[in-house]
Amino acid sequence: MNIRKTVLIACCLSSLSVYAQHIPTLEEVVNGGLVVTKGGSQVNWLSDGSKYSKKEKNPAGGYDIVAYDASGKGKREVLIPASSFVKPGTSDTLSVRSFSFDTSRKQVLVYTNTKRVWRYDTRGDYWVLNMQTKQLRQLGKNFPESSLMFAKFSPDGTRVAYVSGNNIYVENVADGKITQLTHDGSSTIVNGTFDWVYEEEFFCRDGFRWSPDGKYIAYWQSDTEGTGWFDIINNVDSLYPKIIRFPYPKAGTTNSAVKVGYVAASGGKTTWIDLPGDPRQNYIMRMEFIPESNDLFIQQMNRPQNTNKVWIATIGGGVPKNILTETDAAWVETNDQVTWLKHNTYFTWQSERDGWRHLYRVSRDGKDIQPITKGNFDLIEQVGMDLKKGLVYFIASPDNYTQRYLYSANLFGKGDVKRLSPLNEQGQHRYNISPDGKYAVHTFSNAVTPPRIEMVALPSHKTLSVIEENKEALAQYQQLKLRPKEFVKAHSGNLVLDAFMIKPVDFDPAKKYPVIIDVYGEPASSTVQDVWQGGNMWHQFLANQGYIVISIDNRGAAAPRGREWRKCIYGEVGTFASQDQAQGILDLARQYPFIDTSRIGITGWSGGGSQTLNCMFRYPDVFRTGIAIAFVADQRLYDTIYQERYMNTPQANPEGYRKGSPISYVEGLKGNLLLIHGTGDDNVHYQNCEMLVNELVKHGKVFYQLSYPMRSHAINEREGTTYHLRKSMTDYFLKNLPAGGK
Template identity: 75%
Template sequence: MKWTGWLTAILLLLGGGSQAQVQLNLEDAVAGKVIQTKGMGAMSWLKDGEHYSRVEANPEQGGTDIVSYRAKDNEREVLIPASWFVDKATGKSVPVRSISWSADNSKVLVYTNTQRVWRYDTRGDYWVLDLSDKSFRQIGKDRPESSLMFAKFSPDASKVAYVSENNIYVEDLTSQSVKQLTTDGSETIVNGTFDWVYEEEFGCRDGFRWSPDGQYIAYWQSDTEGTGVFDIIDNVDSLYPKILHFPYPKAGTTNSAVKVGYVPVNGGATTWIDIPGDPRNHYIPRMEFIPNSNELFIQQLNRPQNTNKVWIAQIGSSQPKHIFTDEDKAWVETNDHIRWLKDNQYFTWESERSGWRHLYRVSRDGKDIQPITAGDFDYISTVGMDMKKGLVYFIASPDNYTQRYLYSAKLFGKGEVKRESPMDEAGQHSYSMSPTGKWAVHTFSNAVTPPVIDMVSFPGHKSVRMIEDNAEAKAQYKALGLNPKEFVKAKSGDLMLDVCMIKPVNFDPNKKYPVIIEVYGEPAGSTVQDVWSGGDLWNQYMVNQGYIYVSIENRGANAPRGREWRKCIYGEVGTFACEDQARGIQDLARQYPFIDLSRIGITGWSGGGSQTLNCMFRYPSVFHTGIAIAFVSDQRLYDTIYQERYMNTPQNNPEGYRKGSPITYANGLEGNLLLIHGTGDDNVHYQSCEMLVDKLVEYGKMFSQISYPMRSHGIYERKGTSLHLRKSMAKYWLEHLPAGGK
């Protein structure tokens, strides 16, 4: 379709011919107005495992109610009416961002007035509601506004601990007295939370833990002194630039020094746990109390992240005991969802030691390691456990790597697994399971089916009732008359790759069409997924301008295809990805003559932007037009934890960094290239774009560029940004990659 400037595609209903037309408007698609799905929203299972709570708007009184639903029959009860969330001093309602329950469900913490810290709103104000007397008061009132982080009840709900300005505090809910547990917090000493790189790459935000007896708090401390500081320049919000400084360790440079310790809640000195190893060249990404004990279970990674040592530390001592080591020639992951079995005699552990990711049962001394799941498939993630029946429920997909299903296995069995998800629902299944493993909120979707949510009971995966069928969203999607996303295969040498494809509604198999490839290609994610993605409206919009959409899952992508698939790229991130993308699209063209190999475009975001550049620079005869967004041009510019996990350090692997970095091959650019980057990107810095631009100019290469002032890695902040981004991309494709079948 010729570019008109209106960015509107007129689509015919499937099979409808001229009898009906439905308009797919890009502005509405970007604003989320075309297909409106309904979900569960935030929910929390209550302690009894028979009820869950939700935060719901109160249309009559305003504000929000906390409502419980009984799993068995959907009996609804307003646990906390909106009228209870009122500041008695002002008479005003306190907005509820989220809530957390005390262990005995007698009190509720309300999180409100939140502020964003990097990616998430992790700083704000907290209020405590006591259900016994309906008292509602703010905690930490002597602290600066919106400065509290990660507030949580003590096990007996008599106190609340929180972080403010890098120090840890405990507030007694009866006396309202506040005890400051740490005093050395500063711009460089971080207590109870984490620096940028731990948050981004290990998912570490909440940095302290209550002991089960409520007498101690264990916490992380980061010393960022000596870590390289990155500056982001804000040129748009004031007459003179503002500069944001933050520690950011780039690959091969100095990390923060991180240690863990524990402190009495009544005050006193911190006991630091003496874990061997240079704290700047080791990581401590996980620490939890073993249930019903005063023992800490600590995971320590070495800097290359190919060894995970497990330690147990006892309150009252500074000397930990090493019990277990998991290692890999490439890298190991942190272990989450650890569960302790048989009075803490065993713990669960995920490992790829067999060549596939599986769940193991490890004895407390680390000497007895037995598989809970076994076979030539990957254990993807834990859903929950039924401890009475001795079962673990988990997600896997042995037969189709683009889909996800629920399986179960015996915790003390021989590795046999059983599929639980319905056989007639092909796609992806996810679950929020009750603490008892008896109930779960089940969500099913696939690429053409909006989420269907029901309550299921176990054992047997019996559907008890429908919660949300999204029939309206399904009708809205159907009315657009779009061609569905298809899942096919392509070859890269002898390797078979998963591929998805979308064709335009007026597709003519006798014509040849240009292709827009969407790529990610790095170990942190995957793109070929048989799951609802809002109808893929952006891709559908572009397809119906006269393109074919394709995404190819290259080696190294995070797909459940075994250790070798994921880790064969170790030390060479970026090299295999572009090779598979080039071979994959050429093989698709051999299979499908309607693919025009003279009109191949490619685009990606973040790691996908990097792979877009590698493809454009290294295979210019294959890829003719590219749009690279928020990309890493030189792998030395990215952070230590992510880049070194897959590449080791630049000092130890200089050739791998050279080969994997697009900037190395910038002189190979022959086609049309658009670079897009946010100048406020704290993740992949705008520096990466500037360095590439400098190199392209040196080589006399022509390109286009859009810089979005003070937008972060997602390039969505500030009015009009998302629509402008998509309009710019559409305009570039239509001007530089001729659309339509020929």
């Protein structure tokens, strides 16, 4: 339910010899292109870690695939010129969306002509280029256009497996012979990929795995029969409405039945892995082959998501073995960064078992569990390893929850950690680390500093080469002379909350100003981040209409503040958040007399829209004007995996669902309220808006509503949408929340 957006902008230059201050207009904020940042940290490391590859535009047209030496010597090599991607018998060049090499680096798999499936463009066409013969050949050319998904080479590079029409296929690279591995794929049986809720909440999309020896393919199958189907009505693209139908399990209702199995890559019968438990009351979130083996490492979570069982199942080996069980009184997380150590006799595992998220070393049989990191801090993300040096690299920020830094620890040490990010670079650091852990593409930024990208050696963090400094972008931003985002502390009872504020450029501390709070407040994300976000131009624009823009991270937000901070909201999503927002802004008003408590507005998107409604309805004497966007009005209307993770089921926690749902409190509305929703929202359904409107009308509450036909959760499709939405928000605030200092 998270949606956080950034927009890029830069300053218009005056014709005078000095730069006059330029306050960005809404058109500039929406259209961007004035503060132009360059470069990116996303590169494809080659398997040995000495080079990385990326796409670069060829002056003659198309894109070359080039490789750079990581050691800082600056050597550039064109691995594949754009001319190699010309379709046979034509003058058309493939538009390369992404690419991957086989293990020999003699073949490259090219993904092109892509189509979006819900969030991401996971369906398209695939071509194989033989880099020695220069032969370019399309895979599955007799399948419908843009219908292949998740194609990947076999370990020896002789075959490619892919999904089409909910079935799995294997194609020989040499002769194009296709073997169909599954035959029951349909509108309700999904092989090798996932249904809507697994994709959205477990980030599951690619649903099959090659065995290390290339003899088998293991895969997920989802049976959506019995799951409730949701209908979206498209009234704008044809004379008569069209119905979009898809299975969507709402909280407390029937899930898909999901199981995993394996089949010979040459074809044959699938063997299903006999995991205990009702497949509709358990989730199989992760499955990978243990390196150099035919053992599958499977994570299975129960429906309440408070128990994660790890199973090892061997191809042809009978009953799987449960080697590890992770439990929590609230919820547990999926482990996405399992790494195998010491000839695959140990693996890494993240856990909050001591109250903080730390990394552990677990023996293959699960009997020996030892901490790799220790201390009163959260490991935020494991980002790489140097197995020769015995080091793991990870992100943490023990002293400032809005920032991010690189640390290292010994994989077989005593839990001691060492900070590697430079002490003089305060903000957030990201790393794309080479497979051998020797090099990293390092990106540093903060709220007022555009990304600086460089290649560094690890663990010394010595700069080897500068990839992009973005000096011009920094100059463009500084020429705007905007007031920087300020990080402050707010209090809710005994809790200390992180917050930020942005003031108008003509701010006068002797005056009182209205406030617009930008809220999220759900457990999935955090808004108070000291990182470059395009200069926060939408917030700056609002501030310069005469508002102070503030955001507060309430308890339960995804901040690295320990288990208790994050999970104290279990069963109470929506209640503590709105309480902290109300108490937090009143505390800031006590600290900063320039805040006018008679003019407090609030807005949020998705979960932030829900919190906006809760604040407006439950604390009407604090919040005077609200704009709620793409909101959940009744938590029973959202999906099983997300909502039940934090709230259990409506059957088990009816009072929690009632208390956390804004629709329960519409009688409290006193102020000005604007509802915004896309009618084509497959995530948070427009049904939420209609049900809330029905309740508001029943109670005689005056409000305003803006619906965007066939826009999704992002409300950014179709011409003019983003500008119209932002202009509508601006106008509503200016009309109902008087701007400017008084």
